[in-house]
Amino acid sequence: MSLYEELKWRDLIKDVSNEEQAKKLLDNEKVRFYCGFDPTGESLTVGHLVQVVRMKLLADHGHTPVVLIGGATGLIGDPRSTSERQLLTLEQSLKNAELIKKQISSFLDPKKTIYVNNNDWIKEIDMITFLRDYGKNFNLNYMLSKETVQSRLATGISYTEFSYMLIQAIDFLHLFEKENVKIQFGGSDQWGNITTGLELIRKTHGDTDAVGLSSPLLLKADGTKFGKSESGALWIDSELTTPYEIYQYFLNTSDDDISRYLRTLTLLSKEEILELERQAKEEPEKRVAQKRLAEEVVLFMHGKDALHESQLVTDSLFTGEFLKLPEHAFKTLEKTLDSSVIENEIDIVEALKKVGLASSNREVREFLSNGAVSVNGEKITDPEFKINKDNSLFNKYAILKRGKKKNGLIVIK
Structure with missing residues (x-):
């Protein structure tokens, strides 16, 4: 099975600008390809794994990933189908960009991956150059026909977000000229931006071997958003x-x-x-x-x-057995079990109520008298029993159990 056929089999290709050229580049050559990530937050989500896995797959076949972090496009915001994005400051965008670069670098071989930030070249373009050298290549009808723009016409779209596709097109042109990038990948929601980049390359250089490919958005079977x-x-x-x-x-x-x-x-x-x-x-x-x-x-x-x-x-x-867990695992339990952070110590009555294992003092006394309560594996019947560092795990944690299946966690500062 060729690489292109594997991408199809894995459902990692939806749109392709030139299938024959894409097959040639992917199956018979070793080329540079790029995928972009806008730093709209401090972390990528699991939904981005589709693009990361695809980059890893291509890299394993000898192609070179060019990871574009959108320090500039992150300041603009790719048009959503619902409403305008909240604008980031330049400081936020560049900070997030470094965090995302660090994340992606954990998945790809750093010696065989190129990282770029589009703020490095977009910031050098003045307004007149943008309008004359780039904007002049596209008429409004072309831009209005893009699906992402169409979805916003009823509610309205600012010129800022409307111009996003032109900036992403400049990215593809820049990487084509400066880094010899031949392929751009993205989700199907990026197809309009990808084809705009191809159009700018065509108008600047004539017919080339550059191609664009998109993958289907990963949705659950019921149509709701993945991740x-x-x-x-x-x-x-x-x-x-x-x-x-x-x-x-x-x-x-x-x-x-x-x-x-x-x-x-x-x-x-x-x-x-x-x-x-x-x-x-x-x-x-x-x-x-x-x-x-x-x-x-x-x-x-x-x-x-x-x-x-x-x-x-x-x-x-x-x-229901927690005593053999390593200390670090209790940080996970803090987010999983009903838990409460205390100072120094707490009596068993209040502790059970704080972690939702009892709703009243009467209930606590009943559970204690029935032998249904334990702390870190030790059965507790005394209502005066106090939880503190001396009887905690790792001088910090106390696992409370009520019966066989009800658990809570006390965290001592």
Whole structure:
């Protein structure tokens, strides 16, 4: 299977400007390709993994990734279908750009990857040059026909966001001229911007071998946005979203979504994916494919140690056994269990109420007298019992249990 055929099989190609040229570049040559990321936040989300996985796949086949961090385009904001984006300051944009560059560098070989920030060349273009040398190449009808613009005409779109496609077009032209970049990749929502760049290259250089490709947006089977949990976006930054939360998200993937996620979010071989798809279809109750997907995504994002810890926490929450967990795993439990931070010490009555294991003093006394309460594995019946550093784990944590399945966490400052 050629690289282009594999991209198609993995559902990583939706639109292509010139299929024959794309096949030639991808299958028979070693070229530079680029994908852009606007630093609208301090971290990428799990939804960006589609582009990251595709870059890794191409790099593994000998092509050179050029990662563009949009320090300039991040100041403008790619038009959303709903409303204007909140504008970033230059300081915010450049700070976020460095954080995102650091994130992406953990996935790609730094010796074989080129990083650029479009603020470096966009900031050098004055207004008259922008209007004469670039804006003159596009008429309003062409720009208004773009889907992202069309979706905003009813509610209104500022000239700032309307001009975004021209700035991204300049990026493609710049990288084509200065870095010999032949291919631009992006999500299907970027197709209008990608083709605008190709048009600018054509008008500047005539017919060239530059091509653009897009991938389908990764949605759930019910049409809702991928990468959202009940608590909000799933971030690549482990401080914002723990590896355990990522693990759980994919462990709970629906049977309808499992094939799509295995193909687009992992680099597992075709043979293994087809076997996992078969198991998911014939023995869905075993959830073998979901477990493999969760393992592969966490391993790719955060490494072996994070995967091991995620599995330990998952097992502990299932069995109710927490005493063998390493200290760092308790940081994950802080975000998973009902928890409360205290100063110095707290009596068992208040502790149980703070973590939601009892609603009143009467309930606490009843649970204690029935022997239903334990702290760090020790059964507690005394209502005067106090939790402090002396009887905590790692001088900081106390696991409260009520019965076999109700758990809470006290964190001592």
